[in-house]
Amino acid sequence: MTVGETVLEVEGLRVEFPTDDGIVRAVRGVSFGLGRGEVLGIVGESGSGKSVASLAVMGLLPGSARISGSVRFGDAELLGATDKALSQVRGRRISMIFQDPMTSLNPVYTIGYQIAEAIRAHHDVSKEAALEQAVELLDLVRIPNPRERLRSYPHELSGGMRQRVVIAIAMANRPDVIIADEPTTALDVTVQAQILEALDTAKRETGAAMVLITHDLGVIAGQADRVLVMYAGKLVEAGTADDIFYAPRMPYTLGLLGSLPRLDVKTERLTPIGGAPPSVVNMPPGCPFTPRCPLSQQVCEHEEPAAEPTTSPDHLAACHFSEQLEGREPGDLFGADWRDEAAAPAAERREDAR
Amino acid sequence: MTETASNPAPTRDSQGPVLSVRNLVKHFPVRAGGLLRRQVGEVHAVCDVSFDIGSHETLGLVGESGCGKTTTARVLMHLEPATSGQVVYDGTDLTRLSRTAMQQLRRELQIVFQDPFASLDPRLPVNEIVAEPLRIHGLYGADGRDQVRELLRIVGLKPEHGNRFPHEFSGGQRQRIGVARALALRPTMLVLDEPVSALDVSIQAGVLNLLDELQEQFGLSYLFVSHDLSVVRHVADRIAVMYLGRIVETGRADDLFAAPAHPYTQALISAIPLPDPRKERARQRITITGDVPNPADPPSGCRFRTRCPKFAEQLTEGQRRRCIDEIPELVDRGQGHPAACHYAEGAALL
DSSP, rough: OOOOOOOEEEEEEEEEEEEEEEEEEEEEEEEEEEEEEEEEEEEOOTSSSSHHHHHHHTTTTTTTOOOEEEEEEETEEEOOOHHHHHHHHBTTTEEEEOOHHHSOOOTTSSSHHHHHHHHTTTTTOOOOHHHHHHHHHHHHHSSSHHHTTTTTGGGGHHHHHHHHHHHHHHHHHOOOOOEEESSSTTTOOOHHHHHHHHHHHHHHHHEEEEEESSSSSSHHHHOEEEEEEEEETTTEEEEHHHHHHHOOOOOOHHHHHOOOOOOOOOOOOOOOSSSSOSSSSSSSSSTTGGOOOOTTTTHHHHOOOOOEEEETTEEEEEOOTTGTTTTTOOOHOOOOOGGGGSSSSHHHHHHOOO | OOTTTTSSOOOSSSTOEEEEEEEEEEEEEESSSSTOOOEEEEEEEEEEEEEETTTTEEEEEOOOOTSSSHHHHHHHHTTTTTTTEEEEEEEGGGGGOOOHHHHTTTTTTEOOOOOOTTSTTSSSOOOHHHHHHHHHHHHTTTTHHHHHHHHHHTTTTTGGGSSSGGGSSHHHHHHHHHHHHTTTTTOOOOOOOOSHHHHHHHHHHHHHHHHHHHHHHOOOOOEEEEEHHHHHHHHSSEEEEEETTTEEEEEHHHHHHOOOOOOHHHHHHHHHHSHHHHHHHHOOOOOOOOOOOTTSSSSSSSTTTTTTTHHHTTHHHHHHHHHHSSSSOOOOSSSSSSBBBBTEEEEEEE
């Protein structure tokens, strides 16, 4: 909720991939700012573009990707920056934590070497001093016997330990921004709790702002100050965690909340969102949520709504009828008409889109 | 019905259980890498597991990866031979059945697998996938086509799409195809092995609702295997929590969530983030450290003691001794439902 200085500013980010089937518009104009020390949660289901957006920010997309817009970090523009300029920022000022720690660690080097390497890439320190720092970092993320662990290889560690090593590497250079892309998705819940704690430590120790990308609304609820909801490559709602969870103004957000089974309340019936997300190849005009939206009217098919302020200037929603959502429950908006839900196979939807 | 005195209480269903599992054990050999593949140890995947499933009832079997929940489901379906123990269905012990006898019983006991991408034959059209069990059991007669169409309709798919291949369907739709195939033989019981884990939440909800309606419509019993406690709470009448091959706590879903008594269940419930920012920020967590021990060499006594916060912080030396020496029995120690902890104590966490 602290809107201080903005460390990272993303403006009109678009990412397209040319493929044989047509142009895949993975991210279609996403803008957000990240304040110093803030945790920004990005939620969305598979294919919503949340990971691609973060990879674009880090300049990690393949050459075939067509990226436009602007990503400003401090005074520097990151989009289109040379590799040399980017490597001054990447890993040092902005670091990234990926979903699968087995693929983000190098299997043939010890973890001590890998942490020290991250430090020595940006700082002129001796190997010994870097290893000494590595011990401290491992200790911070609560790896038992950190000194002995320096000589371990990634395969000798469990999934949770590996992810903690990745977090240690991410915090090694005291970055200003940490981007965590589904950092707990591959892990069991008890281990997830440990990792979330390690992320808290990383945030506290480095004072970094964090972009937390996940599909888990529970993780978002506990961690994020502000939340962005993505759907079909667009931001469909943005606001504080309380805005999003208690006063959603985009039918998709409300639908997501209604389809969640809850641990703390006994739900008799869930309210799924009918249909499936649209294909991002040759997307039809209008609001991408239209085919699944109970509020949709003709205007929704032609005109894609912009993200406009709703309950407060900072609570944005991209819906023509967002005011109709006031006080609505998922159950009365999304009827229990589950049979229609799966009616059209994916192939048919693609044909419709053409 | 074969039952021994020490077993947990049977279901409250007056008709008695549809399926009873008694002292089920499954060990997998660990072999050396050499030429002779000499056996060097055993993984104790499932250890003395007992439970009942009543008619129309859903038993949720939860636990983290490697706890033995999927192995339990597979042994129960006779997809893996049991090392010892019994699986009694309708008076017959499945673990002793021959392949052919088991095949007959498969009409009543069906399974839906986790991965809807791997469990459907990519070269068969959906109609054939759903018809296959009928053909195998010689039940695909003149009305076979209609039966298949009806099955597709029941699971919420359009019968016209039966000529399409699995790759043309989304994950949620494929899982529905898997359910239609499992229903083809009109079973009385379905084993659902992580049926919604691979699906996005908005799609998952539809499949969960479908399973709910099918249970109502066909009077099915479910064994619902999942790592997701929120999902299990939603679907299950009773829950069994597994840790490292053993059931550590079991009871009616509402009781178990109102007052979890085993430290592991407590840690599990407390580790799950709630999609409610105010509640979530106000919550205090019981965190457990470390990782699940190697199932080839489980700790003596209570298997959870190496990670147990109670063991580490609250128990006296003498009490700890008991955790190390004595395997805690799964009995009710006054919490209203059985928990396998010498020092079980109910706690309100939600």
